[in-house]
Amino acid sequence: VALRQADHPIPEFALIRAIDRRFSRRVPQLVRGIGDDAAVVAISPGTWWHLTTDLLVEGIHFDLNTAAPESIGYRAAVANLSDIAAMVAVPRYLLISLAAPKCLTAARIYQLYDGLMSACRLHGVSLIGGDTSESKAGLFLSITLIGMTKAQQALFRHGAHVGDRIYVTGTLGDSLAGLQLLMQGRETRSVQRQGARLRRSHRDALVNRHLHPTARLAEGLWLNRARLATAAIDVSDGLSGDLRHLCEESRVGAELDLDKVPISSACRSYAETRRLEPVQLALKGGEDYELLFTVPPPKQQALERQARTRGFRVTCIGTIRPRRFSIRMKGGDGTLRPIPLTSYEHFRR
């Protein structure tokens, strides 16, 4: 969000950091405050609670004229579930605040809740409270999700050490490809006529990945139990942005091997039809909701073996470097370039 003080825009991260500095106080039970995927409090011996809150605004994060309420609800739930997955926690309770304009029918509001709760029910999350209000302009949705781990058994953004290897679950870039396909349906067809053709199954896979993403809670639970990783974050702003967040919080740099970034065959085909570099979709594409995590080299073998046994796809895509190295990416020709600053822009359809 760009908020202006006089004429100077204040980017969202700067605002959050300023609020944190100004208003946060350290209290003994607070394990982690503002700055991670979720806040963590140690409220009882042996248990950590993880709390995350997300705001969705019509016209910024979604457009009711083009997106189905069910899909908006589903994706809102997954965004929060993914924050809990990145803490390697188990999601438990949900509170929803909703402000709706008078013209929105109760039927559409129920559809939105249906989408939300269908994503939550998969993981045993209970809706325990909320608030509703009229809105003068647009739909606003605020979700608070609460998860838990045993004490000392969460992963944070700040745990990565120099030498750790960088891993990611699944494949990246699919959600952005799916979004572009949804936005440019007509255009895509004309490109197809000119030559490279996108298979229907690939198109459906990408669009589905955008509309019904998966929070990597099973992978998070495994990482929690295996105790092989040192830091984690979910890829919601794009690989480029989220790797940057992880490095900033860990006070390290990173070397990303572009050739290793996992791209699905559907995303690769799509990139071909659009004459794009598929890895660019991964770097700047948000809402993939994969987990990005770091693993010390002695534990790599165990991690990869366990992943195979469990049927989880994990890929090593780079190495944590000292902070002075900054964050660079190695192309196919071996040259190192700085990682682009651009981060994912929210869904503006």
Added chain:
Amino acid sequence: VALRQADHPIPEFALIRAIDRRFSRRVPQLVRGIGDDAAVVAISPGTWWHLTTDLLVEGIHFDLNTAAPESIGYRAAVANLSDIAAMVAVPRYLLISLAAPKCLTAARIYQLYDGLMSACRLHGVSLIGGDTSESKAGLFLSITLIGMTKAQQALFRHGAHVGDRIYVTGTLGDSLAGLQLLMQGRETRSVQRQGARLRRSHRDALVNRHLHPTARLAEGLWLNRARLATAAIDVSDGLSGDLRHLCEESRVGAELDLDKVPISSACRSYAETRRLEPVQLALKGGEDYELLFTVPPPKQQALERQARTRGFRVTCIGTIRPRRFSIRMKGGDGTLRPIPLTSYEHFRR
């Protein structure tokens, strides 16, 4: 909130109840879900957590053109703190989601947080997380507040029994009088010229009560420890509306003694200048944030003695009756009339 399905408006309480029926599932740890001042979960042996969420919408709950951001923040915090006070819990953690239009300066956003946090700091509440976003139209604020009690030591709306006496802390109607004074400053002066005159100290007291209300957390903590009350709710929608909520959840009726309703001398003077019945301000005036609670007759004496010792004002204003009695109020002439249905309308300045 009135949400339309076809042409049928759905009032806020009906919508919340419908969502509760459709989407809530009972889970063992959930002590209380949607329907009370806060949801309650038993998160660890011996501890209950209380979670409440509130949504504030520009143009519905406040108007940035006439209210100072600091006061909006302060009152938002008190509304949530009061929900926790009504559960006789101790507030602990706060999460804030804020969507702001681009034209709102960072300075005004900080003022809003300043107001919020100054109310919270009084009670040792920590800001632990949140989310910020741009808004296309208007400021939206969603607050989640988390409090705690020992297990089994909370009060709910549903605990009142026939024969229990109805008590209220402090005085009622002041906040609505303060709001009316703020809204009709000019008009009031002309009335004053005509005759009855409101003292400046009274005016200031009422306006201050509206702009800087107090959450009755100390009284809540006392009620928790004293274990003399059977049910509680905070007066945020007006005595009439909140007594109705308590009775509905407890499945009882009530007889309210209008002559006993505590009215401050400032509110009484104001009502005189405006030729209003002061008790009407108490019945429909919201945002007083006093506690309304019920006490079995054998415990009345102990309650009143303890209140005096601690310097808390408590007043017995009626008796819980069987449900078939419905909710009636007894006037000075002894006649019983049904309590008015009208509830407090949110601040629309």
